[in-house]
Amino acid sequence: MKKIVFIFLGSFLILTACTKKEPTRTSGIDTIDNITYFSTTYYNYGFSFSGAKLVSTINAQGYDISLYVNVDTLPPRLTLQNNNLKPSFFKIGDYADETTAQSAFNNLKTVSVTQWQDMADPINANQVWIYRSGNEDYTKFRIVSTVNETRQGIVYGECTFQWVYQPDGSLTFPGK
Numbered sequence: 001m002k003k004i005v006f007i008f009l010g011s012f013l014i015l016t017a018c019t020k021k022e023p024t025r026t027s028g029i030d031t032i033d034n035i036t037y038f039s040t041t042y043y044n045y046g047f048s049f050s051g052a053k054l055v056s057t058i059n060a061q062g063y064d065i066s067l068y069v070n071v072d073t074l075p076p077r078l079t080l081q082n083n084n085l086k087p088s089f090f091k092i093g094d095y096a097d098e099t100t101a102q103s104a105f106n107n108l109k110t111v112s113v114t115q116w117q118d119m120a121d122p123i124n125a126n127q128v129w130i131y132r133s134g135n136e137d138y139t140k141f142r143i144v145s146t147v148n149e150t151r152q153g154i155v156y157g158e159c160t161f162q163w164v165y166q167p168d169g170s171l172t173f174p175g176k
Contacts, residue, residue: 029162031161032159033045033158046062046063048064049131050135067079067080069157070121079121079123084134088132089129090113090129092128092140093127095127098144101125101126105128105162109172112171123159126142126143127142137168138169138171139163139165142161142162144161
């Protein structure tokens with residue numbers, strides 16, 4: 001009986017120790033919003049391109065961009081803000097429709113930036129942008145859709161974006 005228990009235990013340890021770690025993705029389609037949460041402080045979720053995930057803004061070094069609804073303008077407008085204290089956004093262009101924006105995004109292989117902006121302001125569907133991280137890594141992203149409305153008396157914003165992260169520090173993006 002002891003022998004069976006040891007064989008079972010050994011097999012279990014071997015099987016659980018062999019976990020395969022998936023590589024972090026470098027592209028995708030994701031969504032962020034401006035919902036505010038509370039635990040011991042107020043926070044929301046930004047997005048980390050290098051981590052390819054939503055990250056709490058409590059972790060000041062963990063996220064790249066966050067969504068802000070600027071209510072000082074009429075109508076309120078959506079902006080993306082960075083987390084690295086330097087101008088980090090460059091708009092490639094505004095496009096008439098999804099097909100044209102998707103084509104511009106897919107064909108964007110390299111870019112030369114003339115002037116970085118502090119915020120992506122305003123953001124609307126069918127735009128293509130470049131983002132520069134604090135580590136000089138770059139991401140191209142296309143605004144797929146936005147939501148900008150009032151829900152139960154609270155201003156709500158949401159942005160869905162397609163992105164490709166370039167971790168090597170160049171402004172050349174791999175093709176599909």
